[in-house]
Amino acid sequence: MAAGQENLPNEAAQPAAGDLRGQTLDDLIPESAVENAEDWASREEEAPSQPVVVDPAPVSDPLDPLQDTPSSFDLDEALDRLDIAEPEKLAPDADRPSFADIDAPTLVDLPDLVEVEISDQLILAFPAEVARFPEEERFIARFRALSAIEALGTGEDTVPQLAARARSDEDLLAAMLRNYGYYSGEIIRQLSGGRRGFADEAERGDEPAADRDPKVRFDVLPGAQYTFGRVDLGALDRLNQEKRSPLVDAFGIAVGDPVYADTIVAGESRLRLALGENGYPFGQLGEPDLLIDHSREEGDLTLPVDPGGQFVFGQVVSDDPDFLSGRHLGRIARFDPGDLYKTSLQADLRRAILATGLVSSVAITPRAVTTPSGDNEPGEVALDVAIERAPLRTISGAVGYGTEDGFKLEAGWEHRNLFPPEGALRLRGIVGTREQLASVTFRRSNFRGRDQILSVDAFASDIETEAVDARTVALRGSFERVSNLLFQKPLSWQLGAELVYSDERNRVTDGITRPRQEYLIAGVFGRATIDGSDDLLDPRQGYRISFFAEPEFSRSLSENSPYLRARVDASYYQPVGGTVIAARVAAATVVGADLLDVAPSRRLYSGGGGSVRGYGFQAIGPRNAFDEPEGGRSLLEAAVEARIPTGFLDGAIEVVPFFDLGSISSAARPNFDVVRAGAGIGIRYKTSFGPIRVDVGVPLNPAPTDAPVVVYVSLGQAF
Incomplete structure (x- = not known):
């Protein structure tokens, strides 16, 4: 076989490579195959009669990397012979934008x-x-x-x-x-x-x-902050401008405000409260809906509101009129029939009923009596009060010992509604080393008005203090408007009268008995307190000023002695950081009678936990020949203390250093014959009902009979 020739099997015979280069698809597939494809595909191929002879001279391909390239190969000539047809230019599609029309994407501008x-x-x-x-x-x-x-x-x-x-x-x-x-x-x-x-x-x-x-x-x-686009408050928008304005202002969300989720919740709460405070007891609020529109960068807020009509107060109706009548509850209320309905006044009435101590639970429900007529005629609501009675009787007792009082046994019984409404009767007795007492007290709370008290007290006592030994029978009555924890008033007052029979003398000392002297005393008194402090039991800021005056008529040893007792107390509170600086001054006088014409129990004394700490009760003052305090006709006191908080028990403990000063004079004007000073330190334990006070005082210039240390325990601050 000649070089460059290869015999191929009959079933795999193929045309020479040189013969295929000029053929087309029509040359390879005859017309008969197109007309009848199935017959052409199923026919048997006829073997060629003679083998195909491959051209011994292969065609040189300069682009074939497997073929040996002659040393005289010219790359430029080969590239010239390589003929690549230029593609036709595509026509633009009118429905598609060109690349030139497409903006290049902008990169995110990250802030610093x-x-x-x-x-x-x-x-x-x-x-x-x-x-x-x-x-x-x-x-x-x-x-x-x-x-x-x-x-x-x-x-x-x-x-x-x-x-x-x-x-x-x-x-x-x-x-x-x-x-x-x-x-x-x-x-x-x-x-x-x-x-x-x-x-x-x-x-x-x-x-x-x-x-x-x-x-x-x-x-x-953060990106862009969205704002409120539309604010729809439902039926609220149909009210007239005068009624709608306070409600919309209370809601507090307007078009253009930032879309704060918290403001929606707070606004809903404020609007609910505003409805109740503007005469709409039956107002209803639906669920708020916020629709965010990203194209506008806004949120549209919808809050369905149904005011339900405006109402005024009518009558207060009690479900237990024999116990607490609706008439009495109406006196307790801080509104009159015809006043615009307010939820806060309804809540205040509920607190006042609970404060009587006569009920364990209260439920107040507004009930429509008449419906609103037009925009200017509000309806009327009655307040139905459902109460549950609390235990009314109390038995109390106490046993104690004090350096000033000795042993003491005290017992009491009280019925808080024996004479409805709120008519209480209290019996009290004390048996002790220095005091024996029996008293009966009638007290009617909320008498003809809120926080007004009428009381009558009759008692008999035998008391021996540091200065006085007195046996007394007295009848005392008063009418007062009080300040309390529920409602601390800027002005409280008391008016009253008393009739006293007393058989008394200065205290018996060293076995020497002084003669007793009887006194019959009648007087009328008045008290007023201006309160600018921030708390009744634990003030931290502000001031208080209290005035007391009592003209008295005393008869003893067939002698009549008219005189006037008067007193002024003032205190001031100033926070300095977490510490409260508290200061107090007091002045008192007895004008119109000599000292010996005034019963010892009606004279002025100083000393004790509410006066000058470090001294016994009534232990400061001029003394007689037996070294007994005999009292005086003028008084001056001053005190200052610092209430310093600590971190103990979550801040419930305060440390209180204090300094007190007091002077008692025999004359109606102070002459500073006797001046005593005391100092010490105290602890305050804060509770929900006020601080518990423990003070340890030391006399700085004691008399021979004064103790070296005195301890005081009580509820509330010293002043």
Whole structure:
């Protein structure tokens, strides 16, 4: 066989490569195959009668890398012979934009960021320009309280949880952005350090490749802040301008305000309250709906409101009129029939009924009596009061010992509604070393008005104090308007009269008995208190001024002695940081009679827990030849103390250093014959009903009979 020739099997015979280059598809597929494709495909091929001889001279292809290239190969000539047809130019499609018409995408313009380190593992980054996110401080404070990572703490055992909590915090930050109206904001989370396999490597004792101190950083990109587009308050918009304005103003959301989710909740609460405060007891609010429109960057708020008509107060109706009548409850109320309905006044009535101590529960329900007629004729509501009686009888007792009083046994019985409404009867008795007493008291609370008290007290006593030994029978009555914990009044007052029979003398000392002297005393008295303080039992700021005057007529040893007792007390409270500086001054006088014409029990004394601490009760004053305090006709007192808070028991403990000063004179004007000073330190334990006071006082210039240390325990501040 000649070189360059190859015999091919009959079934695989193919035309020579040189013969195929000029043939077309029509040459290879005959016309008969097109007309009847199935017959042509199924026919048996006839073997060629003679083998095909391949041209021994192969065609040289300069582009074939497997073919040997002659040394005289010319690349430029080969490229010239390579003929590539130029493609036809495509016609533009009218329905498709050209590349020139398509704007190139703009890259995000990231603002400059400032990092805020929340914890060792958590960092937030905010725009450096404050105007981009003015809510940053509130945002951070809220995030600290809600963050899953912040609650995680630090330590190697917390690292595997960091990634999961980072995803949770990412969702939290996005939700918080929407809460402040940034609905197009973006949160970018970055977690530094590896974390996979950390626990496994640690268990094997291997040195882990992961970062042992990973950190999470969130870039907070607020974007545009959305504002309220439309605010629809339902039927509220159909009210006239005069009635609608206070309700809309209370809601406090207007078109153009930032879309704060918190303001919607707060506005709903304010509107509900405003409806009740403007005469709409049956107003109803539906669920708020906020529709966000990203194209306008606005939110449309819809809050269905049905005012339900405006009403005024009618009658108060009690479901137990024999116990507390509707008429009496109407006197307790701070409104009159015809006044515009207010939820706050209804709530105040409920608190006042509870404050009587006669009921255990109260429910007040407004009931429409007449319906509104037009815009100017409100309807009328009656208040149905359902009460449940509380236990009315109280038995009390106490046993104690004091350095001033000795042993004391006290018992009491009280019925708080024996004479309805609110007519109480109290029996009280004391048996002790220095005091014996029996008293009966009638007291009617809320007498003909709120916080007005009528009381009559009859008692007999035998009392021995540091200065006086007196046996007394007295009848005393008063009518007062009081200030209480429920409603602290700027002005409270008391008017009263008393009739006293007393058989008394100065205290018996060293076995020497002084003669007793009988006194019959009648007087009328008045008291007024101006209260500008911020708390009744524990004031921290403000002032109080109290005035007392009582003209008296005394008859003893067939001698008549008219005189006037008067007193002024003033106190001032000023906070300095967390400490309260409190100061007090007092002045009193007895004018119109000589000292010996005034019964010893009606003279002026100083000393004790509410006076000059460090001294016994009534232990300060001029003394007679037996070294007994005999009292005086003028008094001056001053005190200052610092109420310093501590961190003990969640701040319930205060430490109180104090300094007190007192002077008693025999004359009607102070002459400073006797001046005593005391100092010490006290503890206050704050409770829900006022501070419990424990003071330890030391006399600075004591008399020979004064104790070196005196302890006082009571409820409330010293002044």
